[in-house]
Amino acid sequence: MTVTDAPSTTAPPAGAMARLRSMLDGSGEASLTKRLAGTIFIIRVISAALAYLSQILLARWMGGSDYGVYVYVWTWVLLLGSMMDFGTAASAQKIIPEYRTRGEQALLRGFLSGSRWMTFAVSSAVALLLAGVVKLVSPWLDSETVLPLYIGCLTLPAFVVANTQDGIARSYDWMRLGLMPQFIVRQALIIGFTAGAFVLGFRLGATAAMLASAAAVWIAMIGQMTLLNRRLRGQVEPGAKAHDYRGTIDSRWHYDERRWRSKAQRHGPARRPGVDACTTERQRARSTSRRIRASTGPPCGAGMVRSSRQGARFETLLTLPETVS
Numbered sequence: 264m265t266v267t268d269a270p271s272t273t274a275p276p277a278g279a280m281a282r283l284r285s286m287l288d289g290s291g292e293a294s295l296t297k298r299l300a301g302t303i304f305i306i307r308v309i310s311a312a313l314a315y316l317s318q319i320l321l322a323r324w325m326g327g328s329d330y331g332v333y334v335y336v337w338t339w340v341l342l343l344g345s346m347m348d349f350g351t352a353a354s355a356q357k358i359i360p361e362y363r364t365r366g367e368q369a370l371l372r373g374f375l376s377g378s379r380w381m382t383f384a385v386s387s388a389v390a391l392l393l394a395g396v397v398k399l400v401s402p403w404l405d406s407e408t409v410l411p412l413y414i415g416c417l418t419l420p421a422f423v424v425a426n427t428q429d430g431i432a433r434s435y436d437w438m439r440l441g442l443m444p445q446f447i448v449r450q451a452l453i454i455g456f457t458a459g460a461f462v463l464g465f466r467l468g469a470t471a472a473m474l475a476s477a478a479a480v481w482i483a484m485i486g487q488m489t490l491l492n493r494r495l496r497g498q499v500e501p502g503a504k505a506h507d508y509r510g511t512i513d514s515r516w517h518y519d520e521r522r523w524r525s526k527a528q529r530h531g532p533a534r535r536p537g538v539d540a541c542t543t544e545r546q547r548a549r550s551t552s553r554r555i556r557a558s559t560g561p562p563c564g565a566g567m568v569r570s571s572r573q574g575a576r577f578e579t580l581l582t583l584p585e586t587v588s
């Protein structure tokens with residue numbers, strides 16, 4: 264009599280665990296990309312949860328009017344701060360790998376320090392200009408809005424430098440160092456500072472909330488700068504610094520040009536006079552088909568992956584909605 268073993272019901276989990284272990288322990292470019300993409304996704308999910316929690320707590324601890332002023336000012340900080348690096352954070356992911364590949368250490372050292380000093384100087388000048396604008400229009404503003412706006416101007420330089428350091432850390436595949444200070448540490452500090460003020464019995468108005476947010480931004484940026492400089496000392500040898508301002512500006516210009524051209528190709532050309540209507544409809548149909556295929560593509564909203572000559576370098580576009588904080 265022949266005895267046959269029944270199929271094992273534990274095989275699929277073992278196979279899944281083996282695939283997960285190979286993904287986490289692999290040393291290839293694909294494994295590295297998967298690990299980094301998973302890290303970014305987890306950080307963004309935790310950040311969204313913290314931002315949602317902070318808005319609930321602030322709305323309960325603050326009055327309706329003060330909370331509205333705080334959201335108004337903080338939204339301006341997020342909007343202006345994301346633009347005031349003028350593409351330095353994005354272009355760093357192209358310039359730094361090129362310098363490393365060509366062995367141009369002097370230019371690399373110059374960009375690593377000069378990019379942050381430049382964005383800090385430019386953002387400080389713009390913040391002073393915006394503070395002057397607030398001063399000019401203050402007679403037409405609510406008295407409870409003026410001081411939070413001044414604090415928002417004070418927050419902008421640190422916010423912009425943190426974005427620049429994010430781009431530098433990403434170019435070395437240090438995703439946790441690039442994202443955690445802005446998306447997790449800063450949110451946790453805002454919650455902690457405002458909760459402490461509320462427990463101690465202070466009036467948590469728009470001014471106090473903006474002071475807590477400004478302190479959180481500056482502390483997170485300085486901590487990120489300290490860790491980033493420590494890691495860079497292990498990657499870049501000390502020496503003289505050189506600056507290629509024209510090359511940096513050209514790189515930003517070409518990066519933005521390729522970015523907008525890629526967007527135009529994905530979304531289809533705009534309607535122009537004289538273009539054949541049938542051709543335009545066919546192009547629109549192809550564009551719609553591409554959108555449908557993209558929407559049924561990778562799960563969890565994972566975005567596009569780019570690789571460079573010296574290693575995996577990518578940017579993940581998540582489908583999570585951007586919150587106010």
